[in-house]
Amino acid sequence: MTIQIPADALTEFCAEIFAHVGCRPEEARRVSASLVDANLTGHDSHGVIRAPRYVDWVRAGDLIPNQSIERLVDTPVIGVLDGRFGFGQTMAPMAVDIGVEKAKATGLSAISLRNSGHVGRVGEWAERAAAAGLISIHFVNAAGSILVAPFGGLDRRLSTAPFCAGIPREGAAPVVLDFATSLVAEGKVNVASHGGKPLPADALIGPEGALSGDPALLYGPLNSDGPRDHSRGAGAIRAFGEHKGSGLALICELIGGSLTGNGATGPDRRFSNGMFSFYVDPRQVDPSHVFDADMTRYLDWFRRAKAIPGKAVMTPGEPERAERAKRMATGVPLPSEAWASIVAAARSVGVNRDLSF
Numbered sequence: 001m002t003i004q005i006p007a008d009a010l011t012e013f014c015a016e017i018f019a020h021v022g023c024r025p026e027e028a029r030r031v032s033a034s035l036v037d038a039n040l041t042g043h044d045s046h047g048v049i050r051a052p053r054y055v056d057w058v059r060a061g062d063l064i065p066n067q068s069i070e071r072l073v074d075t076p077v078i079g080v081l082d083g084r085f086g087f088g089q090t091m092a093p094m095a096v097d098i099g100v101e102k103a104k105a106t107g108l109s110a111i112s113l114r115n116s117g118h119v120g121r122v123g124e125w126a127e128r129a130a131a132a133g134l135i136s137i138h139f140v141n142a143a144g145s146i147l148v149a150p151f152g153g154l155d156r157r158l159s160t161a162p163f164c165a166g167i168p169r170e171g172a173a174p175v176v177l178d179f180a181t182s183l184v185a186e187g188k189v190n191v192a193s194h195g196g197k198p199l200p201a202d203a204l205i206g207p208e209g210a211l212s213g214d215p216a217l218l219y220g221p222l223n224s225d226g227p228r229d230h231s232r233g234a235g236a237i238r239a240f241g242e243h244k245g246s247g248l249a250l251i252c253e254l255i256g257g258s259l260t261g262n263g264a265t266g267p268d269r270r271f272s273n274g275m276f277s278f279y280v281d282p283r284q285v286d287p288s289h290v291f292d293a294d295m296t297r298y299l300d301w302f303r304r305a306k307a308i309p310g311k312a313v314m315t316p317g318e319p320e321r322a323e324r325a326k327r328m329a330t331g332v333p334l335p336s337e338a339w340a341s342i343v344a345a346a347r348s349v350g351v352n353r354d355l356s357f
Contacts, residue, residue: 001195003339004331005355011036013346013355014051020349021058022065027090034089038121039332042323044196045187046121049338052345054087054118056227062270063087063117069094077106080261083116088273091116096125099279100132107284113275114262118142122275123178123320126166130174135280138164141257144269147218148182149205149236151246156236159265160186161252168282170292175299176317181249183240189215190228195335206235224337 011032018028031054039047057063067086071079079098083091095113102109119125122138129136142159150157160180167175180186184203192199193215202211204218212235216222220232239246255276257264262274282291305313327333334342343355 001336002333003336004333005339006331007036007040007328009355010039010048010332013351014048014342016351016353017051017055017342017346017349018065020346020351021055023087024066027066027087031087031089034120034124036332037124039334040324040327041121041123041320042327043121043123043187043320044191044334045185047187047332048334048342049187049190049194050118050120052227052341055345055349057117057271067091071098073112077102077108078110078112080112080114082114082261083272085115085270085272086117088117088119092119092125092275093128095275095277096128096136099136099277100129100134103134103279103281104132107281109279111275111277111279112260113277114260114272116262116273116275118271119273119275121178122162122164123166123176123317125275125277126164126176126178127174129279130166130168130176133168133281133283135168135282136164136166137278138162138275139252139256139277140164140273140275141253141262141265142271142273143257143263143265144271145186145230146265146267147186147230147237148239148249150250151239151243154205154207154209154236157265158182158239158246158249158253159257160237161249161256163248163252167295169295172296173321174317175295175315176320178316179240181239181245181252182237183245184237186218186230186237189218189237191335191338193219193222193228194224194337194341196338203238204235205238211238224340226341 014032015028018031035048064085067084070082073080095111099109099111126136140162145159146156148158160182162180164178199213201213204212217235218230218233219228253264256274260274260276303313307313
């Protein structure tokens with residue numbers, strides 16, 4: 001069973017959860033709004049289903065409310081930042097804004113962020129840079145999150161290692177490519193485990209090489225509203241695209257993890273996201289002013305490709321915008337089991353009101 005919850009009501013409810021674990025009102029609202037925004041774009045894997053896990057991390061001391069970013073290196077072009085295990089929805093926009101400021105001054109910047117809490121949907125930060133008129137490219141890893149088997153392997157060795165790029169357009173929505181390098185994001189396994197959209201039958205791989213779409217392979221035995229702990233499962237998520245996805249995941253681990261100082265993923269590590277980002281000001285790279293016009297020409301021609309029956313040719317970012325319009329009108333769909341887990345987390349921190357919808 002799926003329920004539909006208005007986005008504003010869901011945002012207010014989840015903000016109460018984060019306020020009750022110690023976030024100041026502005027941070028509680030920011031984290032909640034970011035999660036709901038992920039749901040609105042159709043990325044339920046990075047939406048409010050994450051709230052119970054965030055609560056668990058705060059309780060364990062692995063995620064710290066109300067942190068400020070620390071600048072370890074600060075040159076005109078380069079910024080090396082430490083999030084000090086604060087909420088990623090606080091650290092990531094700070095990092096983007098620093099990158100934007102530097103790139104507008106110099107044309108190009110590189111920002112290294114380490115020790116951040118879960119940054120959520122990386123596309124949100126590419127959209128933030130694009131709104132400022134900048135191209136951005138992001139390599140992300142998750143220390144301590146060992147979920148994905150490399151191509152040709154059975155053992156987990158990678159995080160889901162997201163990659164993202166955003167390109168602004170004049171008078172039009174940006175092009176934003178955002179994906180986990182695993183065949184499915186871990187959050188999609190979480191959603192499926194709570195009665196949401198089933199996984200592809202080959203999304204996971206067992207210790208003997210059998211392919212499966214059963215979330216229990218990743219989490220172990222499941223209960224309806226309990227937490228999900230991927231350390232209890234025997235299997236792994238597969239990388240997408242065989243050697244290509246596995247190779248890109250490795251690059252994200254090395255650049256987003258090793259280079260940032262966050263550390264590539266591994267056992268006995270505290271969870272943290274590392275993100276290495278480039279920002280480019282196209283106005284300084286394109287003195288002839290051909291970039292936007294040529295991009296518009298090419299995207300129009302790209303979309304006019306003959307579509308497979310029942311499909312549509314779309315550019316990255318278009319599906320999210322269409323889904324946002326739909327869900328703003330109809331509400332955020334949540335499987336009843338997923339909603340039960342969020343309500344249980346809310347009750348556990350002292351949020352006792354019922355959400356009417």
